[in-house]
Amino acid sequence: MLVGNVYKEYVRCGTPGCRCNRGERHGPYFYLRSYENGRRRKRYIRKADVAQVKEQCEAYYRAREEVQSQQQLARTHKEIITNMTTTLRELAK
Numbered sequence: 001m002l003v004g005n006v007y008k009e010y011v012r013c014g015t016p017g018c019r020c021n022r023g024e025r026h027g028p029y030f031y032l033r034s035y036e037n038g039r040r041r042k043r044y045i046r047k048a049d050v051a052q053v054k055e056q057c058e059a060y061y062r063a064r065e066e067v068q069s070q071q072q073l074a075r076t077h078k079e080i081i082t083n084m085t086t087t088l089r090e091l092a093k
């Protein structure tokens with residue numbers, strides 16, 4: 001699982017007379033932008049690995065969504081239990 005986003009870039013190589021100087025930039029080149037140990041990182045991804053890296057990033061976001069929905073569910077359960085406890089106390093009076 002990877003934490004980050006895949007994005008592409010078109011670049012100019014700087015070679016005089018190259019087509020990229022006329023606006024036809026090279027690329028796309030793919031990069032993984034991520035945070036590691038609180039630092040922003042940018043890593044080049046080989047074209048052959050792009051699909052796999054994207055999939056790994058998506059797997060992280062899916063897992064995070066899953067955790068968030070579990071937490072939401074836990075909050076809802078807690079609320080129900082609190083309400084039931086209140087109701088039971090009221091009935092016991």
Ligand SMILES: [Zn+2]
Pocket residue numbers: 012013014015018019020021026
């Ligand atoms: Zn060029």
